Amino acid sequence: MAVTTNDLARICHVSRTTVIRALNDTGRISPETKKRILEAAREHGYRPDLLARGLAKAKTYTIGVVVLDVMNQHFAQILNAVEQYALQHDYGINILLHGQDPELEKELVQRLLDYHVDGILLSSVNKSEEYADFLREAKTPIVTIDNRIADDLPFIGINNRDAVREMTAKAIRKGYDTVAFVCPPYADRSLNIYTHEERYAGFLEAFGEAGIAEGPLVSGDGYLAACESLLKQGGRTAFICSGDLFALELMKYFRQKELTAGKDYGLAGFDGVDILDYVVPQIDTVDNCDEAVAEQAMNMLLALIDGRETETEVMLNVKYVNGKTL
Amino acid sequence: MAVTTNDLARICHVSRTTVIRALNDTGRISPETKKRILEAAREHGYRPDLLARGLAKAKTYTIGVVVLDVMNQHFAQILNAVEQYALQHDYGINILLHGQDPELEKELVQRLLDYHVDGILLSSVNKSEEYADFLREAKTPIVTIDNRIADDLPFIGINNRDAVREMTAKAIRKGYDTVAFVCPPYADRSLNIYTHEERYAGFLEAFGEAGIAEGPLVSGDGYLAACESLLKQGGRTAFICSGDLFALELMKYFRQKELTAGKDYGLAGFDGVDILDYVVPQIDTVDNCDEAVAEQAMNMLLALIDGRETETEVMLNVKYVNGKTL
DNA sequence: ATGAAAGCGCTAACAG
DNA sequence: CTGTTAGCGCTTTCAT
Numbered sequence: 124m125a126v127t128t129n130d131l132a133r134i135c136h137v138s139r140t141t142v143i144r145a146l147n148d149t150g151r152i153s154p155e156t157k158k159r160i161l162e163a164a165r166e167h168g169y170r171p172d173l174l175a176r177g178l179a180k181a182k183t184y185t186i187g188v189v190v191l192d193v194m195n196q197h198f199a200q201i202l203n204a205v206e207q208y209a210l211q212h213d214y215g216i217n218i219l220l221h222g223q224d225p226e227l228e229k230e231l232v233q234r235l236l237d238y239h240v241d242g243i244l245l246s247s248v249n250k251s252e253e254y255a256d257f258l259r260e261a262k263t264p265i266v267t268i269d270n271r272i273a274d275d276l277p278f279i280g281i282n283n284r285d286a287v288r289e290m291t292a293k294a295i296r297k298g299y300d301t302v303a304f305v306c307p308p309y310a311d312r313s314l315n316i317y318t319h320e321e322r323y324a325g326f327l328e329a330f331g332e333a334g335i336a337e338g339p340l341v342s343g344d345g346y347l348a349a350c351e352s353l354l355k356q357g358g359r360t361a362f363i364c365s366g367d368l369f370a371l372e373l374m375k376y377f378r379q380k381e382l383t384a385g386k387d388y389g390l391a392g393f394d395g396v397d398i399l400d401y402v403v404p405q406i407d408t409v410d411n412c413d414e415a416v417a418e419q420a421m422n423m424l425l426a427l428i429d430g431r432e433t434e435t436e437v438m439l440n441v442k443y444v445n446g447k448t449l
Numbered sequence: 450m451a452v453t454t455n456d457l458a459r460i461c462h463v464s465r466t467t468v469i470r471a472l473n474d475t476g477r478i479s480p481e482t483k484k485r486i487l488e489a490a491r492e493h494g495y496r497p498d499l500l501a502r503g504l505a506k507a508k509t510y511t512i513g514v515v516v517l518d519v520m521n522q523h524f525a526q527i528l529n530a531v532e533q534y535a536l537q538h539d540y541g542i543n544i545l546l547h548g549q550d551p552e553l554e555k556e557l558v559q560r561l562l563d564y565h566v567d568g569i570l571l572s573s574v575n576k577s578e579e580y581a582d583f584l585r586e587a588k589t590p591i592v593t594i595d596n597r598i599a600d601d602l603p604f605i606g607i608n609n610r611d612a613v614r615e616m617t618a619k620a621i622r623k624g625y626d627t628v629a630f631v632c633p634p635y636a637d638r639s640l641n642i643y644t645h646e647e648r649y650a651g652f653l654e655a656f657g658e659a660g661i662a663e664g665p666l667v668s669g670d671g672y673l674a675a676c677e678s679l680l681k682q683g684g685r686t687a688f689i690c691s692g693d694l695f696a697l698e699l700m701k702y703f704r705q706k707e708l709t710a711g712k713d714y715g716l717a718g719f720d721g722v723d724i725l726d727y728v729v730p731q732i733d734t735v736d737n738c739d740e741a742v743a744e745q746a747m748n749m750l751l752a753l754i755d756g757r758e759t760e761t762e763v764m765l766n767v768k769y770v771n772g773k774t775l
Numbered sequence: 776a777t778g779a780a781a782g783c784g785c786t787a788a789c790a791g
Numbered sequence: 792c793t794g795t796t797a798g799c800g801c802t803t804t805c806a807t
Contacts, residue, residue, distance in 0.1 A: 125588075127799095127800055128800070129801095137777075137778085138777065138778045138779075139778085139779095139800095139801085139802095140777070140779080140802090141777055141778075143801070143802070143803090144776090144777085147802090150776085151776055151777090152776065153776060153777090156776085156777085170559070170563050172563065172565070172799085172800050172801070173560070173565075174509070174565055174799085174800080175504050175783090175800035175801045175802090176801055176802080177500045177783095178498070178501050178504055178783050178784070178785095178799090178800085178801075178802095179782080179783055179800075179802040179803085180801080180802065180803095181783075183500070192525070192529055193519040193525040193529065194525045194526065194529065199518070199519040199525065202546070203518055203519065203520065203546065203548070206548075210553075215560055217543050217544075218543075218544035218545075219532070219541075219542070219544075220528070220529065220532050227536075236496070237499040238499045238500060239498070239499075371727045374727065375727055398724040398727070400701065401697045401700065401701055401727075402727055402728060403704065453784055453785085454784070454785065463793075463794085464795075465785085466787090466793070466795080467792085467793055467794075469785070469786070470792090470793085473786090476792085476793095477793085478792065478793080479793090482792085497785075498783085498784050498785070500783085500784080500785095501783070501784035501785045501786090502784080502785055503785095504783095504785075504786095504801095505785045505786040505787085505799055506786065777807085778805105778806085778807080779804105779806080780803100780805090780806100781803090781804085782801105782804105783800105785798105786798085786799085787796100787797090787798090788795105788796090788798105789794105789795085789796085789797105790793100790794085790795075791794080791795095
């Protein structure tokens with residue numbers, strides 16, 4: 124078995140309390156005995172039991188992170204940044220993946236709460252009021268990113284709407300006859316798709332500002348074929364995609380038909396994932412500044428944990444990345 | 450504060466033990482009181498304290514996972530598969546990222562041990578004997594993947610050597626005058642690069658079998674320029690890359706020089722990452738079967754945790770993926 | 776400067 | 792079928 128404070132106490136002929144004082148250098152203790160105890164601790168490979176400590180202190184120095192998955196570069200970048208930040212602040216992290224399953228997401232959050240994490244960073248796919256209540260009732264600080272669940276829950280996001288408005292406006296300016304918005308196929312309308320809704324809103328705003336009729340919305344499973352139909356209707360057509368992966372899929376699909384982005388059709392993505400670097404022609408996109416989001420979110424979370432003053436709603440501006448496809 | 454078994458006991462006018470018995474339906478208990486207790490538990494939103502439970506039972510139903518990072522699709526796929534598997538077996542997971550830092554890796558493993566995870570899945574970058582000892586001394590089962598650390602540590606990997614031998618043999622058969630092996634730039638030679646070493650070994654074996662002189666090894670920071678030099682020496686040249694990302698980087702670099710893979714030079718990667726789908730021409734690669742690795746590793750880990758019989762060394766065969774660049 | 780004692784919330788052996 | 796008791800390992804008053 125592992126050596127405990129009790130063992131150290133026996134070994135050093137002192138009380139458990141004294142051992143603790145040496146280990147956590149807290150309270151008054153003679154340098155003499157302290158040295159002796161620390162030595163014994165090292166020698167015997169003492170390691171604090173984090174479960175016991177967490178239980179006793181009601182503080183685990185762990186922050187939980189719940190996101191969709193890690194195949195998506197967006198989350199991958201967030202996670203990297205979050206771990207960095209956490210380590211610098213002496214916190215550990217506990218990453219869990221809900222894979223776009225609202226039920227699972229709730230279970231995972233619950234599990235983290237049951238493990239007494241000190242705070243949770245959450246990219247949710249839930250949107251019900253019940254769920255919002257569930258989060259509100261947790262005594263543990265929870266900061267949400269990506270999808271907003273309720274106005275009063277701490278949230279940090281990016282300016283999706285403005286970014287897409289700008290992008291769409293650019294397409295309109297460039298004289299495309301049809302500018303369409305391409306959304307992911309939603310398996311379940313009860314999912315929280317706040318980000319995509321915001322992007323779509325931005326898309327619509329651009330038409331309002333230009334004073335022309337709104338372009339079509341392409342969504343759902345058959346989106347590739349639907350885009351093809353649009354293109355076949357004639358006229359120059361651009362596709363504003365609500366995510367780089369859709370843009371990539373579309374490009375791949377059209378390439379099979381001998382159609383080239385930037386020439387035969389316009390194309391823009393969103394997210395600014397790394398892999399766009401390897402694709403030609405370079406796709407227009409928006410860098411959604413994952414590191415900045417992660418950092419802001421962690422700042423907010425740690426502030427909430429420490430009971431410090433903090434904003435509970437932040438909106439970051441993103442950067443348009445010029446490509447050759449729009 | 451959250452409601453505890455103590456509270457429930459008081460509320461239901463029974464002892465704490467009885468409450469436990471109702472909650473965990475263990476031992477004999479009258480259906481009557483059990484129902485009453487469960488009702489009260491639900492009503493008051495009772496949640497077991499996982500820290501306390503873990504401490505008392507010396508079992509946390511959590512398995513720790515330590516990998517490099519999540520930007521790399523290889524790990525992303527592993528993690529997805531691992532979480533799936535864990536959930537199905539009523540385990541939770543705790544993902545930690547070492548980012549190729551050996552010291553950090555050790556700290557993270559240590560932290561997981563201190564948290565009493567029941568088992569650890571580890572993709573290590575360490576290779577020292579001390580580290581092997583450190584792992585051996587842990588009373589917690591640890592299964593390693595990707596890089597082997599020591600012969601006696603549970604390990605599950607893929608047949609890197611054979612795969613690269615085959616790939617290299619193909620290049621030789623195709624009549625390339627020069628076939629080079631491209632390795633990642635290693636910042637630190639003390640890192641464990643077992644997988645890459647195995648791949649390089651396979652590369653060399655192919656020349657042995659063909660009875661011709663070994664092709665060059667390109668490694669280190671200036672690998673792009675080095676590859677260009679090779680190409681400029683004349684003759685048909687193929688690059689066998691020890692990872693898709695290097696192949697992608699190389700392709701991008703050469704594209705700037707107006708050189709096309711599969712025409713002006715041969716190219717092959719390794720890993721079979723998804724994003725290759727979006728790149729033209731399609732790069733020859735090897736699918737390293739991450740899901741299979743994850744599943745086998747988890748099988749092994751759970752067997753070790755349960756003290757069941759199990760192999761502690763598995764080598765999976767991988768699948769060659771034909772592209773258009775070799 | 777050190778120690779004794781109670782407690783975090785849950786579990787497990789042993790009685791009755 | 793139910794209760795009593797002790798304990799997991801660490802923390803934290805409160806004494807001395």
